[in-house]
Amino acid sequence: xNQSPHGQVTPPRLEQLLPPLKAxxxxxxxxxxxxxxxxxxxxxxxxxxxxxxxILFVGRLGDLYVLLSTRAGNxxxxxxxxxxxxxxxEDGDLNSEGTARRxxxxxxGLPIDSEKVLCLCTLDIFLAGNGLLVTPVVLLVTDHTLNPxxxxxxxxxxxxxxxxxxxHVHPSKIPGWHFGLKDRSAPFIPTEARPAxxxxxPPPIRYALDEGVVGGKEGYYQYRDIKWGSGIVRMHxxxxxxxxxGIRPVYGLTAGILVHAAVIGYNSPTExxxxxxxxxxxxxxxxxxxxxxxxxxxxxxxxxxLWDEWKGSDISQAPKAKL
Numbered sequence: 001x002n003q004s005p006h007g008q009v010t011p012p013r014l015e016q017l018l019p020p021l022k023a024x025x026x027x028x029x030x031x032x033x034x035x036x037x038x039x040x041x042x043x044x045x046x047x048x049x050x051x052x053x054x055i056l057f058v059g060r061l062g063d064l065y066v067l068l069s070t071r072a073g074n075x076x077x078x079x080x081x082x083x084x085x086x087x088x089x090e091d092g093d094l095n096s097e098g099t100a101r102r103x104x105x106x107x108x109g110l111p112i113d114s115e116k117v118l119c120l121c122t123l124d125i126f127l128a129g130n131g132l133l134v135t136p137v138v139l140l141v142t143d144h145t146l147n148p149x150x151x152x153x154x155x156x157x158x159x160x161x162x163x164x165x166x167x168h169v170h171p172s173k174i175p176g177w178h179f180g181l182k183d184r185s186a187p188f189i190p191t192e193a194r195p196a197x198x199x200x201x202p203p204p205i206r207y208a209l210d211e212g213v214v215g216g217k218e219g220y221y222q223y224r225d226i227k228w229g230s231g232i233v234r235m236h237x238x239x240x241x242x243x244x245x246g247i248r249p250v251y252g253l254t255a256g257i258l259v260h261a262a263v264i265g266y267n268s269p270t271e272x273x274x275x276x277x278x279x280x281x282x283x284x285x286x287x288x289x290x291x292x293x294x295x296x297x298x299x300x301x302x303x304x305x306l307w308d309e310w311k312g313s314d315i316s317q318a319p320k321a322k323l
Contacts (some may be wrong), residue, residue, distance in 0.1 A: 013086075017142040018116075023060035028163070028265035029056075029064070032120040032138050035264055038126060040283060041318035042307055045300035050132040051099035052086030052254075054261050055110065055117075056163065057141040061176045063162055064265075066258065068240070069108060069150075070157035070247060077130060082240065082248045085110070085155075086255065088132065096122050100137035108158055109149030116143035123261060124322050127286050128253050136257045157247060159295040161240060166255070166262040169221045169271045171241070179220070179241040225276040230288045234276040260323050282321040287313070 014029060015021070021029075053065040066084075073080045091114040093099040097119050104110040111117060123136040148158050162177050171179040222237045236259055237251035250258065259270060280288070290298050290310055301310055 017238070018140075019058050019060075019144070020062050021058060024266065025058065025062055025064045027267075028141065029120065031265055031267060035121045035123070037122060037124040039323055040286070041315050042287075042313060043306050044125075044133055044286075045297070045304045045306060046089065047304065048131060048133050048297050048300045049089040049096070049099070049135070050087060050128070050170050051089065051096040051103070051135045051137055052257065053100040053104040053110070054084060054123075054136050054138045054257070055104065055141060056120075056138065057144070057160070058163075059176065063176045065160040066163050066261075067108070067158060067160050068157075068250065068254075069155045072152065072154050074158050075154065080156075080248060081252075081254075082250050083254050084136070096135035097137050100135075100139070104139070107151050107154045109147075109151075110139075110141075111143075111146065113143075116146065117141055120251075123257070123264065124282065126253060126257060126260075126323075127282060127289060131289070131295045131300075133286065133297070134253065134257070136261065138261065157245075159240065159242060159247065161238075161250070163258070163262050164266060166238060166250075166258040167266060167268055168272050171220050171239075173271075179239075191264070221272060223272070223280040229280070229285055229305070230292070231278060231280040231285075232276040233279055233285070234274070236272075256323075282323050283315055283318070284321075287315050 004049050014033075015026065056064050057067070059065050066081055068087060071078055071081050071083050085107045086100055087103045089096070090097045090102070093102060099111070101112045101119075105112050105113075118140045120138040120140055123138065126134045126136070128134050148157070150158060165171070165174045165177060168174055171177060220239050222239070224235045225232050226235060227233075235252050236255040237249050238255055239249050240247050243249065259274060262268075263270065263274075286297075289295070290301050291313070301307055
């Protein structure tokens, strides 16, 4: 197997490992393999590090899909939410990839096997609402004989959505996806006799329920602009098409991560405005959270002896975050 110094598979080998791919899917994978996140200009505290796994696989028509899970209802945080496998870094984790792989194995039984599940790249760091610094890790499943083994203490459902769905406002524009509306495949029912295809009402976004500006109320896509730190931040929300089964929409941190991944992979802008007007970039948000807050992220910087580096620091001349 041809590998880079970082253990990543080189592009010529990739086509031999996968089912037939659409051209845009193959290009997407190659872009991930070339991607390098912008490093944060200051030292970040280890005890607030976390990672999530963006687990991709190739669908029957050659499109790329991402695995999503429903968190168990008794979880201490974000219970019953739709999420990516992931969690806090532990002492035995070598890096963010190690954290993401360990968590994916613990939650859904994804093998920790770099040949069956390739690491394509890590993406840019995100600030979560609980003060964790989350690194998304893009993984690609090449062994289609794998069967998930859900840990019921952490996960109750596993499903997938096209990665491209996080670029669009309307599900009709997403290639190869029927948005869970199965009666489209009933050709013998006269059109006038078919039940109306209705998009379920979106549940409210739980971030600052009584605050902010809500947009995109037509159904599949919605957003809420909320006050966070020193500015206004846009929280995205996408329906899954499975709301009738009790599956919650993709929103908040998970939605933001998948929007960022889709933009990078497909080298395409979103159909919606990605950021709120004058929204601070992620580096500025993290810097403000640490230097002006009194939450767990600030305390972690102090406990780890990093405060002298952070206090009075100015990152305005440092490279900007890509989100």
